[in-house]
Amino acid sequence: MAHLIRRRGMRNPGSRQFGKYRISQPDDALELEADRVADEVLRMPDLAGVNALPQMPAQQYKCAACEAGGAPCPACSLARASAVAPQPGVQLQRQSAGEEEETAPPATPAPSLDQPANIRNLQAHLNLAGAGLDVNGVFDNATIQALEAWQGNKSIPSTGVVDPATMDVILAEMVGFGMQEFAIPLVADAEGLDLSDVVAMRVAWTWETAWPESIDSGIHIDWEGPLREMWVAPWALNSYASLVKVLRRGLSVHQPPPTAAPIRSILTPNAERDAIDQIGRRLADPIAIAALRSIVNATPGSAIDPELVHRLADMQPLGSSNGQLDDATLDFIVTKHRKGRENSVLRLVMDAFDLGSDALVAVMFENKNLRGRKEALAMEFSSDPKKPTVGATPSILYIGPYAFRSLAALVQTIMHELVHVELSAQGINQGSPGTPSRRLHEFLGEATELLGAPQHDAEETLLQDGKRALKYWNLMTRHDRSEQWEMFKEVRRVVLAAYPDIPPSHNLHSRAEKIKNDYEAVMGP
Structure with a gap:
């Protein structure tokens, strides 16, 4: 007992x-x-x-006469005819008397994906099959039901969970659509692999990298400080299991931590607290924070702590050593500290300006294959290249070295390319040069640069972006100009405000004056 x-x-x-x-x-x-x-x-x-005391074994009692005579007589038999068989143990109550029994809620399938970006990726993929989901990055009931329906159509168990059998089919389809770079983080998330120190993930085609390791390893790593850019061999995407194996192999390799130099800056407690608060308001992506720590040679991690702000203050130019991540500091990082850390700088700038956080976009540095473009190339994917892409679909932005000439140039380049992605999601593809859709794309790209990014100097605002925006405006159809008239008026306001900053003695003043006059001559759509 x-x-x-x-x-x-x-x-x-x-x-x-x-x-x-x-x-x-x-x-x-x-x-x-x-x-x-x-x-x-x-x-x-x-x-x-x-509940009840244990029952004693049934016993039979006899009178004195029967004891002497042998077998008991029926009359004096005291056996317990109704005795209950002995029980092996007592039964304990589950709750006190009068207490209601608690019932566990019904089990629901685990989401099996944690990152909102990967959930959006899954939702967009299900939409290619007609799911009609809101691509919101939330693994909600609608997503589970759509996944179950999709699984049933693919003859795999309708679990509503992103399991290996499901990922095998999704992986094969995404590879068929050319979306390999989006399949890799989706597989890693489904498997629970930690990509917190990965700033870029790419498929390594033979014409892109020389593969210093054996191709049999399936993975190559370029290091940006303690952070990694991972190149995956195409054959690794043949199955979920093979890709997981290759990713585990790559993630098992680590860089030794950098030698920590003494901190020189002396921030007051108030300045230190202000810097921590300011960076916390500006950055939300753990990888962007890890990138900033890597750039300033702080210990690896994703914490916004006193070490980070003191090392940032050490790196800042004299006279601005406040440990805060303002635009001047970001410009200093982009122009002076990006060499060999381009993908880290991209993650940092993307987060600081909240660029593409809700879009299915992978942004990565590209130094070779920009198809003649100096700054960037946007590649949008569709399940059917012959049809317009409608709805959120994955896109890759390849950013070239020329875009890193200043913070403003980098932000404007990214914003311009995101316009192409957003318009394509609305079914307005870029089209060939000279087509109405291409002119609309380019005008809105230039307008977004002028209105949303950190401003260049007056010369570049007026003579480059302003000139290009007006050029495409004049080539747009009457219908498109009518639709975008309010946008044009905002562009004109910014351009005309830049004109007084170009003095008459400037060698380009006459060109600036012509552009000003051309803008003023546009009176309606």
Whole structure:
């Protein structure tokens, strides 16, 4: 009995004392048996919550005559005909009397994806099959139901969970659509792999990288400080299992932590607190924070702490060593500290300006294959290249070295390319040069640069972006100009405000004046 109590986690509360009553025949066999049973009961612990005492084995008693004669007579047989068979142990109540029994809520399938970007990726993929989901990055009931329906159509168990069988089919389809770079983080998320120190993930085609390691390893790593850019061999995407194996191999390799130099900056406690708060308001992406820590040579991680702000203050130019991540500091990082850390700088700038956080966009540095473009190339994907892309679909932005000439140039380049992605999601593809859709794309790209990014100097605002925006405006159809008239008026306001900053002595003043006059001449759509 005691071992049952210990096993159920109950305390032994000790024994209670009970009074005992005896009958008047001290030598009676029944009384002796009753005394023996009573003594056993008195020695038993107090069992709070016991449904019933254990039943004693059935016994048969005989009178004195039967004892002498052998077999018991039917008349004096005292056997317990209705005795209950002995029970192996007591049954403990699950709750106190009057207490309602708690019932566990029904189990629901685990999301099996944690990152909102990967959930949006899955939702967009299900939409290619007609799911009609809101691409919101939330693994909600609608997503689970759409996934179950998709699984049923693919003849795999309709679990509503992103399991290996599901990922095998999704991986094969995404590879077929050319979306390999989006399949890799989706697989890593489904498997629970930690990509917190990965700033870029790419498929390594033979014309892109020389593969310093054996191709058999399936993965190559370029290091940006303690952060990694991972190149995955195409054959690794043949199955979910092979890709997981290759990713685990790559993630098992680590760089030794950098040697920490002494911190020179002396921020007051108030300045330190202000810097931590300012960076916390500006950055939300853990990888962007890890990138900033890598750039300033802080210990690896994704914390915004005193070490980070002091090392940032150490790196800042003299006169601005406040440990805060303002635009001047970001410009200094982009122009002076991006070499060999381009993908880290991209993650940092994307987060600081909240660029593409809700879009299915992978942004990565590209130094070779920009198809003649100096700054950037946007590649949008569709399940059917012959049809317009409608709805959110994955896109890759390849950013070239020329875009890193200043913070403003980098932000404007990214914003311009995101316009192409957003318009394509609305079914307005870029089209060939000279087509109405291409002119609309380019005008809105230039307008977004002028209105949303950190401003260049007046010369570039007026003579480059302003000139290009007006050029495409004049080439747009009457319908498109009517639709974008309010946008044009905002562009004109910014361009004309830049004109006074170009003095008459400037060698380009005459060109600036012509552009100003051209803008003023546009009176309506």
